[in-house]
Amino acid sequence: MTHRPLAGIVAVAALTFALSSCSKANSPSFLDTIDKNKKVTIGVLPDQPGLSQRVGEKTYAGFDIDVATQIAKQLGVPATGITFVPVTGRDRVATLTSGKAQLVIAASPAPAEKNSAITASNPYLTMHDDVMLLSKDKKTKQKSNVAGKKLCVLPGSAIPADLKAKPAPTKSISECLVALLNGKVAGAFGKDAVLAGYAQQNPGRFKLLGLNGTATSYSIYLPAKDARAKQKVDSALQKMVQDGTWKRMVTTRLPMLSNTRTAAKP
Template structure:
């Protein structure tokens, strides 16, 4: 733990001397890189339908991908920017930012107090709510509190399971559920399909994307019990870019872009109530 803390301090100090940009060059911050070099490396999920899903050799597609494109274009003053996409699994997001592999991450990245010492978060750009998905024929789980003694997924790098099993402030329900490990939520859904899990519980947008792929196979309980503030992750200390991204997010809500993107990717999901206004910014301290 002490070694990680020291590494974070060194990384922050290095930023003060100049941020090494992916692909060459040196810039004081990511916002400057976008304006001057017209390029950026963005981390997204590649395995989450409707949020960030990569098919074949093309670019990833989904709500988070489109949000990233819109934010980057705002940062560039409306000019086109070359975006290199990097897969950013939940377990690797902090490391990818700290070592400069990516310039920003837009990947269902909930803003939490535990993550703030390692990451500078812009946003949130939208607020999701944790919910629960079960097999369509499940009759013994109708609400989140029914997960007591049930098998739920523990996706690597995700905090969602803690909302079920831990007490506040990190948790929510403090239930004795049985944890089944998985590398990501795609594997969680596979295990749910195979009968190795009773439920997958995480953000409703994530669940909606998977449920939409096989609507007769799964059902989302529509029993939300948390607020998950999706932020845009930046290297710790990049306050200038954070403030610029917050302005971009405000503009995208004001001009209707965010509403259009939510409708595009989630408008057909039954029972999913979509946000209609921009969430308050967290601040870039």
């Protein structure tokens, strides 16, 4: 298995900041509301082990939840003032634009271009394409070993041509994992942090190949044109990295990715 620095698996992008202009400082922001009532509503995924998973009627756990809690703290909101609402990949932007949430932390890809519907923070997480295998698989040790084998694919991912693997269609992540456990596929293809979450939920059954494939950066979504909120959130992310909080959260929530790796620096 290939090991690489945490910066190559789960990395906070370079967090650089500039002082806001006076006009930005006085512009409308959802920060005005939370400054008054010390409450914030945050959209999160309900079904991603390790990242964001509902563990009770109104309780969530995972790396994204830890990030959300730390950001809220930096905005002056205690943990008791946070309301988490479930979102999906399809409705996370609509949840934000409709006002049902003031922040969305839900493995949301950093927009390649400016999106007029949202404001995106600096990336807080970077995932790489990888393959999850059965722990007992001793033959698949590197990328070339996957050629010609069947891989089920997690939603939102696509097997690159250079992997030379055969995609096996499945309707859901759970169906993909069952196919892997039953030997119908050789592995599951997707983003490493997502795969690691499922592997950690099933101790001893799965492992990651360590492809260090295509990287995708993820951002926190904020209301459109809210420059003040973006500056505050970006500053909170930078502080988390600088004081070691970010590293500790990765180690706690995604130990499969962090045990032998060092933290990224801003």
